[in-house]
Amino acid sequence: MVEAFMLIQTEVGRAEVVAKQLGALPGVSSAEYVTGPYDVVVRVAAQTASELQTVVVPSVQAVTGITRTLTCPVAGAVHS
Template sequence: MLIQTEVGRAEVIANQLAALPGVLSAEYVTGPYDVVVRIGADSLEEMTASVVPAVQQVTGITRTLTCPIANGAHP
């Protein structure tokens, strides 16, 4: 997921996201997005029903873009 945050909140939000179930990694970055999060679930349905909404509920996130891996590979 690519995430935009309120100004100055990227590091704090990345740390909060890293603690959520289904979040494999969360890093704050520079550029048009502020945080890059790698998420995972047993199915696409589980991801869209629980993991993505949990991420989107974090205070300070202004926009998300979910980019599923096309070949289904995971770490």
Template sequence: MVEAFVLIQTEVGRAEIVAKQLAGLPGVLSSEAVTGPYDVIVRAGAPTLAELTSAVVPTVQQVAGITRTLTCPIAGAMV
């Protein structure tokens, strides 16, 4: 399985709502509202990198209230 952290910025005041919505999506392993430069951090996974980038990440990005994402594949999970 290939995994990645998706760092997410949201509209003001929407972090908790977005984190809860993301938690129920296919491929989302965990979703947490955090403080700092990002508002939510998601751990996502898929059988292949292609599926992660073509199916899981775009689904995450479509959640209302998200303004920006940064996907960081986990190096150890790619081998």
């Protein structure tokens, strides 16, 4: 399983709507609208890196209201 966080900027006033739409997409584990330089943070997952790049990320980027994305692959988990 390959996972990544996507940091998303949206059109003004669209963060909540975009987050709700993203939460319903296949491959999206969670979608939250936040404050700061990004409007929405999404955790995505796929079986392979190729699937993540060619299927999941483009489906997220296709949502109306998104102006910019930054995909940050998870390098590893730290458990306490």
